[in-house]
Amino acid sequence: MADRRTVIVEAALLGANDERAADNRRRFAACGVTVVNLLSSPGSGKTTLLARTLADLGPRLRSAVIVGDLATDLDAQRLRAAGIDAVQIATGGTCHLEAGMVAEAAGRLDLTALDLLVIENVGNLVCPASFDLGEAVRVVLVSVTEGEDKPLKYPVAFKSAHAAAVTKIDLATVTGFDRDRALAAIRAVAPQAALFEVSARTGDGLDGWYRYLMAEVDRRAGRVRR
């Protein structure tokens, strides 16, 4: 009985979330802002990659970040210290962001003044994948330190991603990372995803990632890059 009610309520919740996500998507499109939903395990390097990416692209791109965590505003502090406009959502225990939370946080930003809005989701490779936030682009990260099998073990996040990035590749040798096995796992689960291998520390692989992001922004803004 509890199981049955759960299914019903889950469907209702996801339905309500989908409606709000559709509202968000219309609002983002009207403002010409490209919205990226960034998913990964805790500690895969979301904030570090974002801080470097948005600092490096800063001269060419007006950007902001909405960041979700169960508790603390540590990530927003880190991003602001890197000169990035950031709004923190503290979910108070909820394991994922929902479209309504994002709508509220987005209300604190001038969307018309932005080219790119990144939503850094709660660190969780499972639950955030089930909640559309109204994003245009979903990106999943997996670090070399997590092991090569994660796409197979946590397929939902990878299946729903437009792009996947292997992070911390500067640690590949010391961790004994099996690159071929990891890339094969991503391609098996997420053949649709653009694939990047990056190190925010050394800068390796960032050029391709930046080109992808800029192309997504340009496509939506309907203009040629400066």
Next chain:
Amino acid sequence: MADRRTVIVEAALLGANDERAADNRRRFAACGVTVVNLLSSPGSGKTTLLARTLADLGPRLRSAVIVGDLATDLDAQRLRAAGIDAVQIATGGTCHLEAGMVAEAAGRLDLTALDLLVIENVGNLVCPASFDLGEAVRVVLVSVTEGEDKPLKYPVAFKSAHAAAVTKIDLATVTGFDRDRALAAIRAVAPQAALFEVSARTGDGLDGWYRYLMAEVDRRAGRVRR
């Protein structure tokens, strides 16, 4: 409305889980088996630490593992390859193990022949913390590669743990891990937890971890270690 129903159903679900967890706990106690619930992010090294721990303690300890993942039986395969008896639960998308799943999996083991049963939970630093499985000991892992702030950002798992272990300490130098800050974060959130720093690769710190586990087993088995 949806929110209100959710709260009711969540409470009902957790209540039903608690009842089954209490059943599990009585059954485990009657069999004299110490049950550990192991929580962490994906890729913190749960399986690697378990494989080494149970292999090293093998001569002194009869053990088995119940391992949960959304998909695949890769972890059970890895454990079996290390000579460890393992039962895989594939949750099919559910982000945590529940007491009922554990009861079913435990039915496939001879509990009376075990000193220690480890339940390796789904890799997720959020949701598993809310579900009692009937364990006697809850252990949370966090690897040096995840960064020092994780206990502050994901407090629930740490607050509910009897022990916390920092894993992959062989990578501390190369990752620039700030040990003092990490230990302070764990102590701030989880002052009750026994604290270990380990590397399953080099063996550093494992002695203390093994002594803790063996003391827990001995306490429940009511006998002196061989």
